Amino acid sequence: MSVTVRVPAKVNVQLAVGGARPDGFHDLANVFLAVGLYDEVTVTPADSLRVTCEGPDASQVPLDRTNLAARAVEKLAARYGRRADVHIHIAKDIPVAGGMAGGSADGAGALLACDALWGTGASRDELLDICAELGSDVPFGLVGGAALGTGRGEKLRVLEVGGTFHWVFAVADGGLSTPAVYGEFDRLHAGVDVPEPVASGVLLGALAAGDSAGLAGALSNDLQAAALSLRPSLASTLAAGGSAGALGALVSGSGPTTAFLVPDEAVAGEVADALVASGTCRAARVAVGPVPGAVVV
Numbered sequence: 362m363s364v365t366v367r368v369p370a371k372v373n374v375q376l377a378v379g380g381a382r383p384d385g386f387h388d389l390a391n392v393f394l395a396v397g398l399y400d401e402v403t404v405t406p407a408d409s410l411r412v413t414c415e416g417p418d419a420s421q422v423p424l425d426r427t428n429l430a431a432r433a434v435e436k437l438a439a440r441y442g443r444r445a446d447v448h449i450h451i452a453k454d455i456p457v458a459g460g461m462a463g464g465s466a467d468g469a470g471a472l473l474a475c476d477a478l479w480g481t482g483a484s485r486d487e488l489l490d491i492c493a494e495l496g497s498d499v500p501f502g503l504v505g506g507a508a509l510g511t512g513r514g515e516k517l518r519v520l521e522v523g524g525t526f527h528w529v530f531a532v533a534d535g536g537l538s539t540p541a542v543y544g545e546f547d548r549l550h551a552g553v554d555v556p557e558p559v560a561s562g563v564l565l566g567a568l569a570a571g572d573s574a575g576l577a578g579a580l581s582n583d584l585q586a587a588a589l590s591l592r593p594s595l596a597s598t599l600a601a602g603g604s605a606g607a608l609g610a611l612v613s614g615s616g617p618t619t620a621f622l623v624p625d626e627a628v629a630g631e632v633a634d635a636l637v638a639s640g641t642c643r644a645a646r647v648a649v650g651p652v653p654g655a656v657v658v
């Protein structure tokens with residue numbers, strides 16, 4: 362018997378970053394939107410824990426115990442006093458190391474899948490606690506939709522969204538390391554008193570109203586300068602999508618994926634074509650959000 366869970370990628374429509382905390386993390390006001398690019402995580406009983414992965418970027422996915430899916434299964438097994446003997450198979454469609462929380466999605470997906478496989482009866486809050494231990498972006502993979510993340514991003518408040526937003530994502534060549542981008546943020550802000558991160562009222566209002574133009578005007582990512590500093594070529598990608606008709610553009614999370622908010626599906630296709638033609642990205646993907654979080658399929 363196997364269980365498969367489908368789990369979405371995210372884009373941060375606002376990522377407000379505070380100064381470095383004593384524990385090295387940063388307080389955030391992180392507005393997550395789940396978008397319809399998905400990984401599928403399948404768990405099957407096996408003799409021992411192992412991870413396999415398929416998809417165009419599968420070779421970049423770690424298959425050892427550092428994979429968040431493996432860590433999620435080990436944590437759930439330890440909590441319920443069982444052996445983590447499952448084969449985890451990841452069908453990967455979310456860009457790897459791209460700032461779209463693909464690894465976190467796999468952690469949330471594997472956790473939900475094993476919970477169903479083993480019938481642990483864990484409460485939603487227990488699962489969310491395990492997710493928060495795994496990483497700052499993992500709880501959102503379970504919750505989906507739209508949410509405001511505070512603390513290091515793991516404390517979630519679900520947000521109402523009044524419509525569907527259309528996006529194009531430009532997938533860059535190679536990934537960016539999240540700790541490296543936060544490190545560059547610290548370097549760029551050395552000696553600066555970084556203000557407390559706060560969610561934008563205008564942005565939350567635009568989300569609630571389903572107002573694409575309003576949301577486009579309020580998009581912001583405090584990690585964008587750091588990502589651009591480490592990967593200056595992203596500026597040409599942002600410019601290419603902007604001149605092709607996007608309402609707004611930003612780096613997704615710690616990058617290097619760039620996200621373009623567009624008015625509708627037709628413009629999404631045009632912007633995607635223009636991005637590919639510009640030669641400033643490896644691929645362009647079209648998706649809508651919000652979409653639900655991890656679900657057993």
Ligand code: C5P
Binds near residue numbers: 389495
């Ligand atoms: O929580 P997660 O494991 O995803 O974080 C990866 C890295 O990103 C952390 O080790 C830290 O360097 C950085 N980070 C941070 N502040 C956050 C979230 C992540 O500095 N709120």
